[in-house]
Amino acid sequence: MSVQKEVQTNILNQTQAPLLEVCNLTKVFGSGLLQRGQKVALENFYMSIQGSPPKIISIAGESGSGKTTLARIILGFLLPTQGEIRYQGKDLKMMDQKSWKIFRREVQAVFQDPYEVYNPFYPIDRVFEIVIQKFHLAKNRQESRRITEEALVVVGLRPDEILGKYPHQLSGGQRQRIMLARAFLLKPKLIIADEPVSMIDASMRAIILKIIMDLKDNFGISFLYITHDLSTAFQISDDIIVLYEGLVAESGDAEIVISSPKHPYVQLLVGSIPIPDPDQPWQGRVELPPEEELEKDTLRGCKFYRRCPYKMEICLKNPPPLYNIGADHLAACYLYK
Amino acid sequence: MKRGFVGILMGNRKFIIGFIIFIVILMGAIIAHQTIPFRYSRTGAFPPGLPPGVENILGTDSLGRGIDVQLAEAVVNSVQIGLIAALIGTLVGAVIGFTSGYYGGIIDAMLRVLMDVFLSIPSLLFLILIASLMRGVTVQGMALIIALFAWPSPARQIRAQVLSLKERAFVDMAMLSGMSKMEIITRELVPHMFQWMSANFVNATLAAMLAESGLSILGLGPQNEMTLGMMIYWALSYAAVFRGMWWWWGSTVFTLTSIFISLYLLHLGFDEVINPRMRSKI
Amino acid sequence: MTERKQILEVKDLKVYYHTDRGSVRAVDGVSFNVQEGENFGIIGESGCGKSTMAMALLRLVVSPGMIEGGQIFLNGTDILTLDRELIRKIRWSQISFIPQGAMNSLNPVMRIGSQIADVITTHQGYQPEKVLRKRIQKLLSTVGLPHRVYRMYPHELSGGMKQRVCIAMAITLEPGIIIADEPTSALDVVVQRVVMQTLLDVQERLGAALVLIGHDMGIQAQVVNRQAVMYAGKIVEIGEVRAMYKNPLHPYTKLLIKSLPTLQLRHDFHGIPGLPPSLLDPPKGCAFSNRCPYVMERCREAMSKLVEIQPNHFVACHLHSEVIR
Numbered sequence: 001m002s003v004q005k006e007v008q009t010n011i012l013n014q015t016q017a018p019l020l021e022v023c024n025l026t027k028v029f030g031s032g033l034l035q036r037g038q039k040v041a042l043e044n045f046y047m048s049i050q051g052s053p054p055k056i057i058s059i060a061g062e063s064g065s066g067k068t069t070l071a072r073i074i075l076g077f078l079l080p081t082q083g084e085i086r087y088q089g090k091d092l093k094m095m096d097q098k099s100w101k102i103f104r105r106e107v108q109a110v111f112q113d114p115y116e117v118y119n120p121f122y123p124i125d126r127v128f129e130i131v132i133q134k135f136h137l138a139k140n141r142q143e144s145r146r147i148t149e150e151a152l153v154v155v156g157l158r159p160d161e162i163l164g165k166y167p168h169q170l171s172g173g174q175r176q177r178i179m180l181a182r183a184f185l186l187k188p189k190l191i192i193a194d195e196p197v198s199m200i201d202a203s204m205r206a207i208i209l210k211i212i213m214d215l216k217d218n219f220g221i222s223f224l225y226i227t228h229d230l231s232t233a234f235q236i237s238d239d240i241i242v243l244y245e246g247l248v249a250e251s252g253d254a255e256i257v258i259s260s261p262k263h264p265y266v267q268l269l270v271g272s273i274p275i276p277d278p279d280q281p282w283q284g285r286v287e288l289p290p291e292e293e294l295e296k297d298t299l300r301g302c303k304f305y306r307r308c309p310y311k312m313e314i315c316l317k318n319p320p321p322l323y324n325i326g327a328d329h330l331a332a333c334y335l336y337k
Numbered sequence: 338m339k340r341g342f343v344g345i346l347m348g349n350r351k352f353i354i355g356f357i358i359f360i361v362i363l364m365g366a367i368i369a370h371q372t373i374p375f376r377y378s379r380t381g382a383f384p385p386g387l388p389p390g391v392e393n394i395l396g397t398d399s400l401g402r403g404i405d406v407q408l409a410e411a412v413v414n415s416v417q418i419g420l421i422a423a424l425i426g427t428l429v430g431a432v433i434g435f436t437s438g439y440y441g442g443i444i445d446a447m448l449r450v451l452m453d454v455f456l457s458i459p460s461l462l463f464l465i466l467i468a469s470l471m472r473g474v475t476v477q478g479m480a481l482i483i484a485l486f487a488w489p490s491p492a493r494q495i496r497a498q499v500l501s502l503k504e505r506a507f508v509d510m511a512m513l514s515g516m517s518k519m520e521i522i523t524r525e526l527v528p529h530m531f532q533w534m535s536a537n538f539v540n541a542t543l544a545a546m547l548a549e550s551g552l553s554i555l556g557l558g559p560q561n562e563m564t565l566g567m568m569i570y571w572a573l574s575y576a577a578v579f580r581g582m583w584w585w586w587g588s589t590v591f592t593l594t595s596i597f598i599s600l601y602l603l604h605l606g607f608d609e610v611i612n613p614r615m616r617s618k619i
Numbered sequence: 620m621t622e623r624k625q626i627l628e629v630k631d632l633k634v635y636y637h638t639d640r641g642s643v644r645a646v647d648g649v650s651f652n653v654q655e656g657e658n659f660g661i662i663g664e665s666g667c668g669k670s671t672m673a674m675a676l677l678r679l680v681v682s683p684g685m686i687e688g689g690q691i692f693l694n695g696t697d698i699l700t701l702d703r704e705l706i707r708k709i710r711w712s713q714i715s716f717i718p719q720g721a722m723n724s725l726n727p728v729m730r731i732g733s734q735i736a737d738v739i740t741t742h743q744g745y746q747p748e749k750v751l752r753k754r755i756q757k758l759l760s761t762v763g764l765p766h767r768v769y770r771m772y773p774h775e776l777s778g779g780m781k782q783r784v785c786i787a788m789a790i791t792l793e794p795g796i797i798i799a800d801e802p803t804s805a806l807d808v809v810v811q812r813v814v815m816q817t818l819l820d821v822q823e824r825l826g827a828a829l830v831l832i833g834h835d836m837g838i839q840a841q842v843v844n845r846q847a848v849m850y851a852g853k854i855v856e857i858g859e860v861r862a863m864y865k866n867p868l869h870p871y872t873k874l875l876i877k878s879l880p881t882l883q884l885r886h887d888f889h890g891i892p893g894l895p896p897s898l899l900d901p902p903k904g905c906a907f908s909n910r911c912p913y914v915m916e917r918c919r920e921a922m923s924k925l926v927e928i929q930p931n932h933f934v935a936c937h938l939h940s941e942v943i944r
Binding site for chain 1: 664665763778779807808809810811812813816834835836837838839840841860861864874875876878879880881882885886887888889890891892894
């Protein structure tokens with residue numbers, strides 16, 4: 001995966017279109033009349049996922065960073081204000097029925113809340129039955145049952161313990177794994193996982209993260225792993241993009257970015273992770289002056305200016321572009337001009 | 338889940354009592370309607386103005402017709418009007434409510450205008466107007482007229498619920514699975530509203546029967562068929578109160594009141610079952 | 620080690636929920652104590668009963684839940700024996716509470732100032748507005764909020780600021796002990812750090828004890844001195860936090876720590892397979908026996924009591940009680 005400002009060079013160099021390409025994506029919420037009511041969720045965002053070899057790409061950020069908006073736009077639940085999403089070269093907005101059906105099959109999702117994703121009135125079998133029926137995955141009942149059971153085994157569940165039950169009869173971890181099984185059933189190329197473990201107990205998280213890695217390693221499925229938790233992102237991602245207020249702060253190889261972050265915001269983020277080791281406490285103090293939280297965002301320059309320990313005059317003029325600071329390692333900070 | 342709902346309803350005391358009263362009255366009326374010979378309801382079948390006696394359990398009216406026969410027919414017809422009007426109102430209301438809420442946009446805007454118009458029109462006045470313009474209403478006709486004002490309220494409430502339901506994750510999941518909008522409405526959303534719609538159906542029946550009695554007492558009911566409202570109308574026309582023919586108007590009022598009480602108990606039963614369960618589900 | 624006075628002592632607390640399917644033993648014989656000014660943590664996953672216990676400490680358990688047994692000594696008095704009036708007086712003035720999701724239960728139609736004022740006037744009677752305002756604004760600055768927040772509504776504040784308002788409310792009457800149930804669960808990592816900083820600051824200033832309840836071991840490691848691990852309604856290990864992380868004794872604690880993602884090692888996955896038992900019908904022996912890699916026959920028969928294996932480090936596990944024997 002590479003994140004670049006220039007779209008053209010990347011595309012021309014490909015012999016085959018990337019699996020998923022997000023081009024110049026901007027999303028603004030709020031009324032268009034006054035400038036005030038508007039919230040820019042994403043600004044000129046670019047990302048390209050090759051698909052082969054499969055990779056796990058994390059989109060990390062806090063609330064308000066735009067990561068959930070990005071997921072919803074990619075899945076087609078929201079329309080962008082500007083820019084486009086291209087799946088295998090085709091713009092989502094212009095797709096015909098056939099291509100759209102293919103897109104739906106090859107790009108699946110797992111969401112955050114393992115209870116809300118189910119309709120409480122039906123047993124969980126239904127989530128499999130629907131996709132089998134809609135995407136013609138089986139010829140008859142036996143085959144349908146067989147592939148469902150196979151999918152459950154892949155995620156480490158026992159079909160006899162799971163099938164026929166209602167959502168409230170199962171634990172959060174089981175429900176989330178069922179959703180992964182459902183996505184797997186479709187043999188997708190990409191799964192968008194929006195905070196898949198944040199509502200799961202700590203002891204179960206590792207199990208689900210391992211399943212995600214196995215799905216990538218054994219079945220070639222790429223993941224877009226959206227999270228606010230950098231520790232889990234560190235565990236499974238190949239690459240990472242850190243968002244701050246709708247813009248990319250830093251991106252690159254996950255291990256490098258998280259172990260030695262270059263952007264001041266990412267440094268603050270990594271430093272604030274509570275490490276489960278009493279001998280590694282938070283270093284120093286962090287001040288979050290509430291006055292700035294109350295004031296509306298009136299900055300013209302870098303959005304992180306107020307909290308940045310390295311702020312300079314140039315930071316106020318314009319938001320910094322992404323500078324190349326290593327192999328495929330980018331940071332949007334004038335420190336690296 | 339649906340099985341559980343009906344099971345719990347059956348366990349609720351208010352629901353059962355209301356249900357039993359209603360069924361007893363209805364069954365009694367149907368049986369009486371079938372068994373008592375037709376000629377007992379013809380003018381002059383018996384001496385007029387008889388108080389309840391051996392031959393006529395409920396006495397006779399000023400035209401010599403058996404009150405019991407009339408009451409039987411009246412109950413069957415009134416309940417019919419109530420049920421038909423409620424059914425049409427709830428179903429039409431549901432269709433409009435779900436469509437409006439889920440599709441949104443222009444469709445929602447137009448349907449909302451329709452709902453709001455009907456909700457702000459004083460229904461009784463318009464029912465009176467329509468009924469008086471029509472010559473010779475039938476029982477079915479009355480049901481349709483009343484249904485005209487029975488749909489906006491459920492439509493509105495269902496729409497409000499759908500607006501919040503469609504934001505939930507299981508709807509996202511349904512979209513991801515390739516379900517069409519229609520399928521999402523019928524398969525995903527309707528089950529959430531089923532309990533509410535059942536309760537609403539009972540209320541609508543009650544309201545419709547009330548509307549029917551009101552219109553009939555005013556003389557706007559079906560002249561050629563007997564309904565509970567019409568019985569009171571006829572009783573009033575023949576000055577039954579003034580002449581002390583308590584068995585005529587009394588039996589009707591008693592029956593009407595009993596039906597209302599039974600329906601109200603059903604409604605309370607529904608409420609008790611639906612609400613605490615909803616609270617604990619979250 | 621200086622021996623401090625005990626401010627809270629919980630003895631064999633039992634809280635059950637009575638449903639038509641039976642009694643759910645949410646808290647099943649929990650004992651621990653907290654010293655004055657100490658930071659004490661209770662860690663457990665969802666369904667272990669920690670939130671129920673938090674509510675019990677303030678006698679806020681409502682039907683169908685009921686405190687079935689045990690004692691809770693606050694400053695030497697068993698609050699379970701007190702009548703309602705006395706409890707109301709004690710709440711907030713001697714022991715205060717920051718419940719889970721507190722920031723979302725701020726009254727949306729009341730200004731922040733009025734809400735805090737309510738806490739004060741309910742316990743200390745009427746006071747003139749000027750006096751209240753000064754006092755509340757001073758309170759707000761101790762939690763790092765500007766004076767103008769006094770006039771603001773909850774929706775005008777960010778999540779972190781709302782939570783700091785809740786902290787302010789909890790310390791208004793200067794209680795001796797603060798119970799905080801997942802005070803930072805919905806907050807971002809940086810805001811979380813700031814809020815915890817604030818909480819520790821005020822606690823130190825007041826000299827109050829803090830009982831921090833949660834599921835995030837990272838936060839606990841940063842904040843508390845002593846910790847209790849809860850599993851299926853019981854405490855399985857208590858000890859100083861350093862000792863617990865360096866040398867966890869109970870298999871559950873060991874596995875839990877191992878399952879946490881670190882920033883050192885990648886692709887390192889060690890979850891705990893299996894599920895906690897149903898609290899409706901808890902198993903005869905140790906609740907962790909179905910998932911424990913060191914399970915023995917004894918474990919299925921009976922659960923071990925909390926035994927002091929090392930100084931100030933207690934564990935309820937047959938593995939260790941055997942060694943002692």
